[in-house]
Amino acid sequence: MSRILAILQKEFLQMKRDRLTLGMVFMLPLVQLLLFGYAIQTEVKHISTVVFDQSMSIESRDLLDSFSSSGYFDITGTAKGYAEITKMIDSGKAKAGIIFPPDFAEKLRKGETAPVQVLVDASDSMVSNSAIAVANSIGLLKSQKIIMQKTGVQSLPYDIRVRPWYNPDGITAYYMVPAILGIIVTMTMVMMTSMGIVREREKGTLEQLMVTPVKSYELMIGKVIPYIALGYLQITVALLVGGVVFGVPIRGSILQLYLLTLFFITASLGIGIFISNIARNQMQAFQMSFFVFLPSIMLSGFMFPREAMPSIIQYIGNIFPLTFYLTIIRGIVLKGIGFPYLIPQVMSLLVFSVIMMTLSIIKFKKKIA
Amino acid sequence: MDKMNINNIIETESLTKVFGGLAAVNEVTLKIDRGDIFGLVGPDGAGKTTLLRMLCGLITPSRGRISRNSDSFGYMPQKFSLYGDLTIAENINFFGALYKIDSKTIRRRADEILEITGLAGFKSRFADDLSGGMKQKLALTCALLAKPALLVLDEPTYGVDPESRKEFWKILYQLNKEGVTIVVSTPYMDEAELCKTVALISRGIIMSTGDPGSLKKSFPYGILELKADARDLDFINDLPEVVDGDFYGDKYHVAVYEVEQAKAAIINLLAEKKVAIHHLRHIPPSMEDVFVAVTKEEVV
Ligand SMILES: Nc1ncnc2c1ncn2[C@@H]1O[C@H](COP(=O)(O)OP(=O)(O)O)[C@@H](O)[C@H]1O
Numbered sequence: 105m106s107r108i109l110a111i112l113q114k115e116f117l118q119m120k121r122d123r124l125t126l127g128m129v130f131m132l133p134l135v136q137l138l139l140f141g142y143a144i145q146t147e148v149k150h151i152s153t154v155v156f157d158q159s160m161s162i163e164s165r166d167l168l169d170s171f172s173s174s175g176y177f178d179i180t181g182t183a184k185g186y187a188e189i190t191k192m193i194d195s196g197k198a199k200a201g202i203i204f205p206p207d208f209a210e211k212l213r214k215g216e217t218a219p220v221q222v223l224v225d226a227s228d229s230m231v232s233n234s235a236i237a238v239a240n241s242i243g244l245l246k247s248q249k250i251i252m253q254k255t256g257v258q259s260l261p262y263d264i265r266v267r268p269w270y271n272p273d274g275i276t277a278y279y280m281v282p283a284i285l286g287i288i289v290t291m292t293m294v295m296m297t298s299m300g301i302v303r304e305r306e307k308g309t310l311e312q313l314m315v316t317p318v319k320s321y322e323l324m325i326g327k328v329i330p331y332i333a334l335g336y337l338q339i340t341v342a343l344l345v346g347g348v349v350f351g352v353p354i355r356g357s358i359l360q361l362y363l364l365t366l367f368f369i370t371a372s373l374g375i376g377i378f379i380s381n382i383a384r385n386q387m388q389a390f391q392m393s394f395f396v397f398l399p400s401i402m403l404s405g406f407m408f409p410r411e412a413m414p415s416i417i418q419y420i421g422n423i424f425p426l427t428f429y430l431t432i433i434r435g436i437v438l439k440g441i442g443f444p445y446l447i448p449q450v451m452s453l454l455v456f457s458v459i460m461m462t463l464s465i466i467k468f469k470k471k472i473a
Numbered sequence: 474m475d476k477m478n479i480n481n482i483i484e485t486e487s488l489t490k491v492f493g494g495l496a497a498v499n500e501v502t503l504k505i506d507r508g509d510i511f512g513l514v515g516p517d518g519a520g521k522t523t524l525l526r527m528l529c530g531l532i533t534p535s536r537g538r539i540s541r542n543s544d545s546f547g548y549m550p551q552k553f554s555l556y557g558d559l560t561i562a563e564n565i566n567f568f569g570a571l572y573k574i575d576s577k578t579i580r581r582r583a584d585e586i587l588e589i590t591g592l593a594g595f596k597s598r599f600a601d602d603l604s605g606g607m608k609q610k611l612a613l614t615c616a617l618l619a620k621p622a623l624l625v626l627d628e629p630t631y632g633v634d635p636e637s638r639k640e641f642w643k644i645l646y647q648l649n650k651e652g653v654t655i656v657v658s659t660p661y662m663d664e665a666e667l668c669k670t671v672a673l674i675s676r677g678i679i680m681s682t683g684d685p686g687s688l689k690k691s692f693p694y695g696i697l698e699l700k701a702d703a704r705d706l707d708f709i710n711d712l713p714e715v716v717d718g719d720f721y722g723d724k725y726h727v728a729v730y731e732v733e734q735a736k737a738a739i740i741n742l743l744a745e746k747k748v749a750i751h752h753l754r755h756i757p758p759s760m761e762d763v764f765v766a767v768t769k770e771e772v773v
Pocket residue numbers: 492493497515516517518519520521522523524
């Protein structure tokens with residue numbers, strides 16, 4: 105015990121003096137939160153739009169109003185021909201184009217179907233999906249109104265009301281902030297831990313430590329506890345910033361949030377320690393950490409919804425602790441659910457931790473034997 | 474080897490370590506006396522570090538056995554292995570705590586050793602900011618904290634200035650007088666002369682063991698020291714009277730079978746080649762001569 109304390113004391117001393125790392129530890133959550141919270145809006149509004157109106161009628165003006173008042177389309181210019189629209193979309197000056205045929209108003213008045221062409225730059229799928237969906241619904245709504253006027257029907261046969269639970273306003277930050285906790289913990293536990301342990305081997309201090317009576321488990325515990333503390337500190341910073349800057353509410357129990365995070369921490373530490381056992385130097389440890397980190401981000405549901413992935417990719421995503429942790433943290437923060445609903449995820453993390461730690465111990469024993 | 478001689482602090486038998494098919498240490502059988510200053514002498518890559526690491530239990534031998542008749546030992550790796558971002562005092566306290574020495578005793582012992590090593594005034598300096606010689610002294614201090622009966626030092630004076638080297642050896646002698654057995658590796662022949670027992674190691678094999686005096690006495694050839702006006706003197710080695718020769722600084726050392734005969738032959742040869750001789754004299758063999766002769770024999 106006294107040896108573990110000595111190692112802890114030494115680790116904290118070194119950490120305190122390593123200003124660069126310490127700065128990173130606090131900047132990381134802040135920068136990530138601000139980046140993901142503000143810049144990455146999964147909802148796209150204000151798509152710049154050019155109009156080629158050959159009808160120049162009240163009807164066409166009316167439909168255009170509906171487009172621009174939706175908030176999704178900003179009419180930024182008019183075009184004098186099909187070719188000009190094409191050019192503007194090609195050059196990226198506009199993301200969408202609306203084309204009214206000359207006989208648009210005439211056809212409407214006659215009760216015929218009046219075609220309107222909406223061109224969308226689909227190279228950015230996020231933009232095009234929003235644009236297409238909104239354009240379609242504007243068309244439907246407008247048509248509906250006309251049909252209702254014609255037929256004298258007062259109310260619609262269906263009334264489907266979709267209510268987005270947990271995040272009714274669709275605020276990106278609500279969804280992102282809890283997930284960023286997962287990313288931060290992954291970084292600290294995998295990258296910093298593995299590099300911290302490898303540093304001891306690289307600098308030769310491990311050789312000096314190994315001739316002292318210190319046990320390898322004491323060394324491991326002493327090395328790892330400061331990183332756990334660091335991880336919790338980062339989470340606290342992130343939650344505070346999330347609450348103050350983005351107004352993200354924590355609907356579930358904070359205590360459970362902190363407790364269940366421990367399972368994710370041990371799982372991530374397992375990866376970190378494992379990497380430190382196979383990496384020869386800090387650079388390798390860094391690269392291997394990234395090798396874990398990138399697929400974690402891609403496949404865990406942090407960036408893209410897992411439901412949209414092919415099932416084989418979903419299975420692969422299940423290798424990464426972050427996948428389970430995102431369910432846990434989003435569950436607690438957004439849905440306000442607790443442990444009883446999260447048992448499968450917690451168990452998965454537990455199994456993962458045990459496997460990783462066992463592998464590491466086997467490997468580490470070989471190293472000093 | 475079940476009944477280890479209790480006068481020996483370390484015994485090894487056929488100790489071998491193979492790295493990727495090459496034996497870094499090859500069939501080493503050693504006995505190190507309690508109270509010895511045992512020097513493991515050989516050039517870079519001879520296998521010194523590997524052998525010492527096995528003696529300390531840091532790496533597993535591929536074959537062979539080690540018995541160490543001492544619970545406590547201090548080890549100073551070849552590379553400075555303390556924490557550069559900790560001060561002298563912090564390093565000492567940390568390693569002391571790992572040995573479970575209470576802080577009062579650590580302080581007392583550290584003060585003692587720091588006094589001997591002359592580091593007492595620098596306790597709050599970061600290890601990274603110390604000179605090579607001071608770093609070695611700090612490493613020695615940490616290795617001595619647990620009052621070990623055995624001290625294993627891997628090239629402790631590597632990259633240290635000559636003055637500090639001398640000082641360092643003085644400390645080693647003092648420790649030895651207090652009863653500490655010292656096992657030290659070095660590539661320097663002048664340091665070999667300072668050991669009580671020397672083992673010459675080359676390519677993983679111990680070529681010869683003994684005290685420096687008797688190693689030199691048992692040297693089978695005579696040594697002639699030659700100073701002459703020529704850059705290249707290797708042609709002397711072709712004389713039948715000459716075993717081998719090599720430059721040592723600006724002098725040429727020639728190992729010969731019989732001193733007077735060889736002297737005459739060399740004078741003749743140089744006169745023939747019109748090379749002026751500054752001096753040519755018979756000198757006692759140095760450790761280096763012994764080492765060169767021993768390792769050359771192995772090649773043949
Ligand atoms: N960990 C290792 N892996 C592979 N080869 C090694 C290792 N350690 C030492 N060697 C090799 O063993 C030989 C002896 O090295 P070493 O014991 O360091 O010699 P010395 O200390 O006398 O310079 C060298 O050829 C070196 O390359």
